[in-house]
Amino acid sequence: MIGRPFTARACANIALVKYWGKRDGVRNLPAAGSLSLTLDALTTVTTVRFDPALAADAMTLDGAAASAKVLARTTTWLDRVRELAGVTTRAAIDSVNHFPTASGLASSASGFAALALAATRAAGLDLDGAALSRLARLGSGSAARSIYGGLVRMHAGARVDGDDAIATPIAAAPAFVADLRMIIAEVGGGAPKTHGSRDAMDHCAATSPLYAAWVACLDGDLRAAEAAIAAGDLEALGAVTEGSALAMHAAAIASRPTVLYWQPATLAALAAVRELRGRGVGAWATMDAGPHVKVLTRAGDGAAVAAAMAAVPGVTAVTTATAGPGVEPA
Amino acid sequence: MIGRPFTARACANIALVKYWGKRDGVRNLPAAGSLSLTLDALTTVTTVRFDPALAADAMTLDGAAASAKVLARTTTWLDRVRELAGVTTRAAIDSVNHFPTASGLASSASGFAALALAATRAAGLDLDGAALSRLARLGSGSAARSIYGGLVRMHAGARVDGDDAIATPIAAAPAFVADLRMIIAEVGGGAPKTHGSRDAMDHCAATSPLYAAWVACLDGDLRAAEAAIAAGDLEALGAVTEGSALAMHAAAIASRPTVLYWQPATLAALAAVRELRGRGVGAWATMDAGPHVKVLTRAGDGAAVAAAMAAVPGVTAVTTATAGPGVEPA
Numbered sequence: 261m262i263g264r265p266f267t268a269r270a271c272a273n274i275a276l277v278k279y280w281g282k283r284d285g286v287r288n289l290p291a292a293g294s295l296s297l298t299l300d301a302l303t304t305v306t307t308v309r310f311d312p313a314l315a316a317d318a319m320t321l322d323g324a325a326a327s328a329k330v331l332a333r334t335t336t337w338l339d340r341v342r343e344l345a346g347v348t349t350r351a352a353i354d355s356v357n358h359f360p361t362a363s364g365l366a367s368s369a370s371g372f373a374a375l376a377l378a379a380t381r382a383a384g385l386d387l388d389g390a391a392l393s394r395l396a397r398l399g400s401g402s403a404a405r406s407i408y409g410g411l412v413r414m415h416a417g418a419r420v421d422g423d424d425a426i427a428t429p430i431a432a433a434p435a436f437v438a439d440l441r442m443i444i445a446e447v448g449g450g451a452p453k454t455h456g457s458r459d460a461m462d463h464c465a466a467t468s469p470l471y472a473a474w475v476a477c478l479d480g481d482l483r484a485a486e487a488a489i490a491a492g493d494l495e496a497l498g499a500v501t502e503g504s505a506l507a508m509h510a511a512a513i514a515s516r517p518t519v520l521y522w523q524p525a526t527l528a529a530l531a532a533v534r535e536l537r538g539r540g541v542g543a544w545a546t547m548d549a550g551p552h553v554k555v556l557t558r559a560g561d562g563a564a565v566a567a568a569m570a571a572v573p574g575v576t577a578v579t580t581a582t583a584g585p586g587v588e589p590a
Numbered sequence: 591m592i593g594r595p596f597t598a599r600a601c602a603n604i605a606l607v608k609y610w611g612k613r614d615g616v617r618n619l620p621a622a623g624s625l626s627l628t629l630d631a632l633t634t635v636t637t638v639r640f641d642p643a644l645a646a647d648a649m650t651l652d653g654a655a656a657s658a659k660v661l662a663r664t665t666t667w668l669d670r671v672r673e674l675a676g677v678t679t680r681a682a683i684d685s686v687n688h689f690p691t692a693s694g695l696a697s698s699a700s701g702f703a704a705l706a707l708a709a710t711r712a713a714g715l716d717l718d719g720a721a722l723s724r725l726a727r728l729g730s731g732s733a734a735r736s737i738y739g740g741l742v743r744m745h746a747g748a749r750v751d752g753d754d755a756i757a758t759p760i761a762a763a764p765a766f767v768a769d770l771r772m773i774i775a776e777v778g779g780g781a782p783k784t785h786g787s788r789d790a791m792d793h794c795a796a797t798s799p800l801y802a803a804w805v806a807c808l809d810g811d812l813r814a815a816e817a818a819i820a821a822g823d824l825e826a827l828g829a830v831t832e833g834s835a836l837a838m839h840a841a842a843i844a845s846r847p848t849v850l851y852w853q854p855a856t857l858a859a860l861a862a863v864r865e866l867r868g869r870g871v872g873a874w875a876t877m878d879a880g881p882h883v884k885v886l887t888r889a890g891d892g893a894a895v896a897a898a899m900a901a902v903p904g905v906t907a908v909t910t911a912t913a914g915p916g917v918e919p920a
Contacts, residue, residue: 469803469804469806469807469810469837470800470803470804470807470837470840470841470844472803473799473800473802473803474799474800476799477799477800480799499846499847502847502848503844503846503847506843506844506848506850507799507800507844509843510800510840510841510843510844511800511840511844513836513839513840513843514800514833514836514837514840514841516829516833517829517832517833518832518833518836520836520857520860522857523857524854524855524857524858524904525854526857527850527852527853527854527856527857528854530850574854
């Protein structure tokens with residue numbers, strides 16, 4: 261029933277096979293599929309209440325009024341929910357990120373996943389996972405994956421309208437998923453991002469001579485990752501994970517002018533991961549549109565990997581995450 | 591006349607449009623063309639004397655006996671000179687690198703260019719530039735370019751035997767070439783290279799999903815660089831220079847496992863170059879198969895660029911180079 265507030269919690273996720281590039285910017289459709297691990301350590305809790313007394317949507321983020329830009333993006337997105345629910349009522353949204361630090365780790369995935377459940381329920385809708393994933397994708401491509409817990413596959417989809425560009429959960433052995441750890445090494449300074457990921461994707465697609473080859477390599481990487489998961493082979497999954505991240509950054513680095521997210525400590529952290537592997541520790545790096553390094557490993561090596569990352573000069577915080585659940589009422 | 595020693599001097603060169611990848615490893619034929627600037631600051635002086643009393647080739651490098659590996663590579667290369675001269679006499683080779691530091695800046699280009707002139711003259715041959723370039727290429731792909739001074743174009747060639755894979759000098763306005771400066775910022779530690787460039791090229795060609803796209807982008811970059819030189823447009827030449835270097839490193843970074851030559855200070859130096867450009871200083875970075883950063887600039891900005899590079903933490907030496915001559919008797 262409209263008018264009643266609804267609160268939802270969603271976790272962030274980190275792509276093991278990366279998402280970088282769109283086939284349709286308006287519908288926010290990815291150029292290729294991706295594959296991710298939903299993480300328990302990084303969550304967003306969002307409450308939505310539709311209120312006939314409101315003349316416009318209102319939003320707080322971590323207790324403060326959201327910027328005009330964030331509010332405008334959210335209103336555009338909410339219009340789709342209103343359309344589905346057949347209402348025009350404005351909403352009050354309160355969103356809080358429970359992230360270990362204020363590092364600028366991306367919260368758009370957990371944010372739009374939590375919003376998708378909270379807003380649709382508050383609008384009186386009861387959508388299935390596919391419909392929630394589709395809605396979340398309209399807000400942020402990676403949010404489509406945070407609808408589900410554990411290992412998740414995002415599909416590029418083939419339809420022009422993009423209705424098949426949704427995520428689905430991957431059937432993996434529970435023990436395999438439970439044994440996964442993601443060690444998040446934040447590279448500090450907190451210098452603002454030089455490139456927002458949306459603009460950077462578009463710039464890379466338009467100018468990088470390596471972009472088309474990057475998109476073309478994703479199908480093989482997805483198949484290799486899914487085969488590794490089916491076989492419970494962390495070594496193989498780790499190799500694809502690190503290879504996909506480096507190929508994505510390589511495509512970005514070759515943009516003209518360059519899109520180079522790495523800081524000196526990023527390279528030092530990557531070297532530390534290679535050194536761990538040299539010592540027989542199963543550890544594989546991945547990086548997103550920022551300087552931080554995330555390391556995929558198994559539970560038994562988690563403490564050693566976290567200690568090695570904490571010892572890297574320039575690493576300002578280390579968080580150990582396990583597989584987290586999909587979006588749920590809170 | 592055979593038996594008389596001959597001494598030649600050659601300069602190193604730095605590619606503005608990069609060479610990275612072979613179409614034939616045996617004949618050492620490049621997968622694509624490249625374009626370079628020969629540099630006065632880094633030279634090799636080599637003396638060759640064919641001596642019937644020698645049972646095997648003998649070689650010193652910087653006054654010390656060359657390693658068995660270097661000697662074997664040189665003997666294989668000298669066999670081609672002996673074939674051309676119709677002799678079987680063994681040679682004594684003394685080669686000295688006049689490089690500003692012992693940093694591991696590549697000396698194979700100046701080394702094989704000096705050797706090409708010294709060995710052929712000592713063997714009684716008098717070859718033209720094309721033949722010298724072809725011979726030098728058999729020793730080191732980049733050595734083919736050091737036969738000539740200033741701006742030089744390496745041609746991939748189309749022949750199976752590779753006889754057309756040679757360098758030619760680029761006709762450029764003398765004032766434009768004289769105004770060029772290359773600021774060489776060495777990134778220290780002096781850690782040994784993780785990947786020799788030959789092995790790394792082969793590994794990249796075999797495993798990087800971005801390698802084919804890298805090779806495919808070279809024709810456009812070569813055309814753009816040649817047009818910039820013809821127009822005397824340093825801004826345009828600089829943009830291609832930095833773009834080509836980053837695309838080459840991107841292709842290498844995407845190798846599986848990665849070929850990552852950068853150290854933390856490499857990134858800091860790249861950031862300093864971007865900052866210089868942000869302040870209106872014409873400065874563009876290039877990097878080869880190692881952690882050093884070389885900055886293309888004009889004479890009037892050379893001191894400012896050199897000072898900025900010297901201020902980067904982790905940069906251990908800075909050298910300013912101008913355009914140098916082709917190989918010549920010394």
